[in-house]
Amino acid sequence: MSGGVANIVVEDLHVFNSAAGVRIKTDKGRGGYIRNITITNITMDRVKIPIRFSKGSNDHLDEEWNPKAILKVKGILISNVVSVDTGRAPLLEGIEDMPFEDICLNNITLLGLPSSVSWQCEFVLGASARVFPTPCPELRMNGSSPLCLFSQESRRLYSSIAS
Numbered sequence: 001m002s003g004g005v006a007n008i009v010v011e012d013l014h015v016f017n018s019a020a021g022v023r024i025k026t027d028k029g030r031g032g033y034i035r036n037i038t039i040t041n042i043t044m045d046r047v048k049i050p051i052r053f054s055k056g057s058n059d060h061l062d063e064e065w066n067p068k069a070i071l072k073v074k075g076i077l078i079s080n081v082v083s084v085d086t087g088r089a090p091l092l093e094g095i096e097d098m099p100f101e102d103i104c105l106n107n108i109t110l111l112g113l114p115s116s117v118s119w120q121c122e123f124v125l126g127a128s129a130r131v132f133p134t135p136c137p138e139l140r141m142n143g144s145s146p147l148c149l150f151s152q153e154s155r156r157l158y159s160s161i162a163s
Contacts, residue, residue, distance in 0.1 A: 004033035031069030044083035094123030
């Protein structure tokens with residue numbers, strides 16, 4: 001069983017020539033939580049997949065793992081992202097028994113993708129505003145919805161830490 005991570009801020013990052021820009025990876029059997037994560041002011045150049053949430057690859061360390069231990073992912077804000085020479089559209093895969101919740105995308109521009117390419121999402125719930133190309137239906141709710149209110153709390157927490 002894993003513990004958890006919470007109240008994390010990643011900002012002012014430049015990712016160059018990488019397989020993934022922003023990645024969150026987990027799997028059944030891990031347990032624990034990922035919550036209140038703020039990722040902001042990111043530039044990417046020649047990144048294969050700019051945003052990726054993956055449910056893992058069943059790479060458990062031993063035979064004693066508990067398939068019912070499901071990680072809870074809630075409250076992820078990704079904002080102010082520009083990616084150029086983007087290889088693929090974002091891929092967001094949550095876990096069927098515990099969808100990733102309160103995913104908030106704001107002010108994201110992914111350049112260099114063919115117009116036929118679309119976001120791939122499953123088992124994620126959230127909202128978005130000012131995102132190009134248009135994200136998957138699971139993330140198309142109005143960005144001012146209650147689902148994005150957690151981001152205000154994350155900003156308050158960060159402000160208190162930074163001062």
